[in-house]
Amino acid sequence: MPNPTAALLVIGDEILSGRTRDANMYHLAQELTKHGIDLKEVRVVSDDADAITAAVKALSAGYEHVFTSGGIGPTHDDITADCVAAAFGAPIDVRDDARAVLEAHYDKQGIELNDARLRMARIPQGATLIDNPVSAAPGFSLQNVHVMAGVPSIFQAMVESLLPTLTGGAPIQSVTLRITRGEGDIAGPLGRLASEYPDLSFGSYPFIQNGAYGANVVIRGPDAAALETARGKLAALFEGDTA
Amino acid sequence: MPNPTAALLVIGDEILSGRTRDANMYHLAQELTKHGIDLKEVRVVSDDADAITAAVKALSAGYEHVFTSGGIGPTHDDITADCVAAAFGAPIDVRDDARAVLEAHYDKQGIELNDARLRMARIPQGATLIDNPVSAAPGFSLQNVHVMAGVPSIFQAMVESLLPTLTGGAPIQSVTLRITRGEGDIAGPLGRLASEYPDLSFGSYPFIQNGAYGANVVIRGPDAAALETARGKLAALFEGDTA
Numbered sequence: 474m475p476n477p478t479a480a481l482l483v484i485g486d487e488i489l490s491g492r493t494r495d496a497n498m499y500h501l502a503q504e505l506t507k508h509g510i511d512l513k514e515v516r517v518v519s520d521d522a523d524a525i526t527a528a529v530k531a532l533s534a535g536y537e538h539v540f541t542s543g544g545i546g547p548t549h550d551d552i553t554a555d556c557v558a559a560a561f562g563a564p565i566d567v568r569d570d571a572r573a574v575l576e577a578h579y580d581k582q583g584i585e586l587n588d589a590r591l592r593m594a595r596i597p598q599g600a601t602l603i604d605n606p607v608s609a610a611p612g613f614s615l616q617n618v619h620v621m622a623g624v625p626s627i628f629q630a631m632v633e634s635l636l637p638t639l640t641g642g643a644p645i646q647s648v649t650l651r652i653t654r655g656e657g658d659i660a661g662p663l664g665r666l667a668s669e670y671p672d673l674s675f676g677s678y679p680f681i682q683n684g685a686y687g688a689n690v691v692i693r694g695p696d697a698a699a700l701e702t703a704r705g706k707l708a709a710l711f712e713g714d715t716a
Numbered sequence: 717m718p719n720p721t722a723a724l725l726v727i728g729d730e731i732l733s734g735r736t737r738d739a740n741m742y743h744l745a746q747e748l749t750k751h752g753i754d755l756k757e758v759r760v761v762s763d764d765a766d767a768i769t770a771a772v773k774a775l776s777a778g779y780e781h782v783f784t785s786g787g788i789g790p791t792h793d794d795i796t797a798d799c800v801a802a803a804f805g806a807p808i809d810v811r812d813d814a815r816a817v818l819e820a821h822y823d824k825q826g827i828e829l830n831d832a833r834l835r836m837a838r839i840p841q842g843a844t845l846i847d848n849p850v851s852a853a854p855g856f857s858l859q860n861v862h863v864m865a866g867v868p869s870i871f872q873a874m875v876e877s878l879l880p881t882l883t884g885g886a887p888i889q890s891v892t893l894r895i896t897r898g899e900g901d902i903a904g905p906l907g908r909l910a911s912e913y914p915d916l917s918f919g920s921y922p923f924i925q926n927g928a929y930g931a932n933v934v935i936r937g938p939d940a941a942a943l944e945t946a947r948g949k950l951a952a953l954f955e956g957d958t959a
Binding site: 483488490491504512518524551588593657660677680681688691693 | 870
């Protein structure tokens with residue numbers, strides 16, 4: 474059975490303007506690979522209701538899981554929860570379970586649960602809360618869309634809360650061979666080897682280091698023994714230039 | 717006149733598997749902001765012909781410019797040029813101008829222009845070459861799609877070659893106020909201020925530093941004087957908690 478597929482939707486003008494370097498894509502990609510869920514697409518859109526709603530609709534129709542990052546705080550530009558609700562036609566309002574989580578958190582710190590903070594308890598009807606051990610305000614899963622915070626430490630904590638509840642497949646296995654030859658020399662022999670192993674995927678990722686060209690060849694597939702055999706054959710083709 | 721809009725399409729399994737952290741989105745976002753082009757969307761797709769072709773079609777129809785990153789090397793998994801040609805129904809083959817660029821480069825180094833390297837001279841009919849001062853193999857612009865390499869140093873050099881040829885708008889101006897208060901305290905006053913200035917965009921980007929909550933509020937707009945006025949009003953609202 475193939476692994477479940479997934480997409481990530483990053484919401485935030487600060488990424489698109491170049492103000493902030495996104496960290497959540499890299500983190501989620503690694504966690505999903507370990508969990509046996511295939512991340513197939515990422516989109517980054519601005520804090521715009523139409524753009525968010527359209528992306529949620531398209532991705533939730535195309536993949537088994539959609540993860541979102543950003544736009545669930547208390548300020549006026551935090552509109553993700555409303556957009557996800559709109560994408561599914563679900564009613565949304567302050568929900569008692571989410572309000573109770575926030576009340577407990579702020580009471581303990583002697584902070585007022587004001588109107589702005591209460592916005593973070595707006596959760597669509599039918600959604601399941603995602604635990605936020607960092608700052609309390611919960612994420613949620615509505616159908617196949619998992620809505621999480623944009624602040625990396627909170628995003629990571631929510632991913633850790635959520636992933637064990639999702640059914641993963643076999644962790645995707647891979648082996649890497651570093652070849653210190655230009656890709657133009659690697660391409661021919663690599664292409665022929667790849668055609669001998671139609672069940673494996675061969676990727677070549679070039680680099681330049683100290684002015685010298687090379688490539689990391691990554692072989693992926695479900696069968697560890699087949700990966701090692703293919704890696705051995707590739708290494709033999711470039712003897713003396715591998716690591 | 718509003719600034720031109722743009723999207724970035726990153727092509728590469730290595731990003732989606734978490735093996736590599738993308739660097740090109742962050743770089744391009746900053747360069748486009750300086751050049752007065754509004755980056756509105758980013759997509760990351762795998763090395764899959766259908767996924768690449770569909771994304772090129774959708775983005776080129778939706779935005780004034782599309783930039784792509786990755787998949788234009790000599791190996792079997794480098795299929796971006798063919799996919800972009802397919803998206804526009806343009807014929808593609810080895811082109812004399814691109815071949816001449818590669819010949820000159822490899823001759824000088826005494827390296828053979830083999831079949832694999834020659835694949836990098838496959839350029840769609842009607843495309844304009846993008847200069848690659850790092851490793852010679854050119855990118856290209858076909859209609860409103862600008863095809864560039866994935867290796868960050870080459871991507872950056874191609875962006876530098878390309879951007880001066882594109883008409884930008886006014887650089888988007890912004891001012892930032894760092895407020896060391898929780899977003900729940902910031903949200904109310906910030907929302908009211910934002911509604912007073914409908915021509916400006918106010919974004920709040922929360923952070924946690926040494927266990928303390930805060931937010932960077934970024935105000936964007938075309939008029940530097942209006943930005944400073946709004947920033948001053950916001951600073952007055954949170955006197956003693958700003959930087």
